[in-house]
Amino acid sequence: MKPKFPFRNLIPTFFAGLIDDPLLLIRSRPDGRHLLFDCGQVHHLAKRTFTHLDAIFISHAHMDHWMGIDSVIRQLIASARTVHIFGPPGIAERMEHKLSGYDWNLTEDYWCSFQVHEVHRDTIESSVFPGPQGFHRQTGEVISRNNRVIYQTPYLQVQAETCDHQIDSLIFRINESPAYAIDRQKLESLDLVPGPWLGELKKRYLAGKVDSTPLEVLTLQNGCASPLMVEDVAELFAQLMISRPQRSIGYISDINFSQENRKTIFQFMAGVDLLFCECTFLTADKVRAHASNHLCSEDINLLLEELCPAYFLPMHLSRSYSRRSSELYSELNPPPETQILQIPLQITPRPLLAAEISWQVNFNPEK
Structure with a gap:
């Protein structure tokens, strides 16, 4: 049964399976803008989705959250507009290396540009990569952060906080406008x-x-x-x-369960209606989870008890549980007011088996 979300303007779609690389797409209903959170399963997005993509929000630059940016660049290159990318400190340098890995000697005036915003605790530092100029980096402005808001339209705002994952990892909250x-x-x-x-x-x-x-x-x-x-x-x-009531969506991916992170989450995500959160390990592997700066199902239960969202979608389960994924849902024990949303294990196209591949070439030498 499809959940009946309470949002007026936000349409969230999670484009990944339980153990896939995460990717959340949010469409703003009144203006048709699309917002992308992390860049995992990009190949499932329809091409028309990219024509309305306005901003991308990257939690951190680990491969499973960032590697899809190449596909995004490919789809946007001829769009003749500027797309914003928000991420932790260092994301502009990583974007620069991504773009410098290709030859841009045949640039066109109608190519897109990227404006990359590094979200620091007290400032936001911007860089511009103009497509018509071969994406050569141009240093932009540095603005002070007076609050958590990093992106805003008349219909929504995106807020960010920094958590620890042995590196800075951003968590996001998307609020509908009052x-x-x-x-x-x-x-x-x-x-x-x-x-x-x-x-x-x-x-x-x-x-x-x-x-x-x-x-x-x-x-x-x-x-x-x-x-x-x-x-x-x-x-x-x-x-x-x-x-x-002002409705909101929370997105938490790849953090440790330190006291400081917990305090940040409890304050930042209070009153959230729909929560997307990584649950990488089962409770039996709690020590392993915390050693690798991830959350386990026991940690998630503590978060849900405190936050009490109307809906919760666990994501980013370790691939080591590919045959035991059902155990995750049995271990989750949310408060009565929270509904757990279940997603398929994977939604990637499965690889063909050798027996399914025909190597015969239809060739008639007499013709």
Whole structure:
């Protein structure tokens, strides 16, 4: 049964199996933008997906989270736009090495560019790789981080925190923008008549310009709708709008279960509705999990008990459990309000066996 997520604008799709390299795609419904979290199973993405790809978020540069960037470059190269990449310190240098591994002597003006943002604890450092110039790195600006937000549109924001995996590994939270509904009773009590001005009010809210200029509304006078100019639009907005719960998605991949990481997760992921989190080892291999800076199912149960998300999807199980994957779900013990989402073991095309390959060549020498 497909879960009924509570999101208004976010459409999440996990494009990997339980033991595959992780890849999460989130589509923003109102503007059609696509956001990619880690670059594992990229070959399952349809080509049309890349035409709407706006930003990529890399947790860390281990091979299983980063190697798919080559396929992304290949699909985007002729898109004539700039795609943003966010990752931990050093990700720009790794992107530079990726791009320098190819010859770019036949560049075109319509090629894409990449703007890579290194997310440090206190700053974000940017570099630009312009395709028309052969992707030669250009150092960009350094901005201070005043909060956790690293990317934002009118419909969502992406936040990041740094955890330890013997290297910096970013965890992400995707928040829908606050949503509001019209209080119809309040509308009537103020003798206001619905009309196009309500759409303009919403448009200003999404653009962050609620109190920019006066707004012409419709008011009921002598039984007829008459125009009225409202100067204090922010006050009108506050009177008419009913706030709805702000929904969010969490993404945690490859961290250790240190006290500091746990504290960061509990604070950062509090109230999250849908949580994607690595569960690399079973409880019996807890020592092995912590020695390799990963989580086991016992650790996950502690996280779920604290966070209580509505939905939880475990991912990135070690390939050593390929014949024992069902044990993971039996070991997970979430609180009653949390639903565990199960995914196939693998969704990669299986390799052909030798007996399935025909080596016979249809060749007739008389023709």
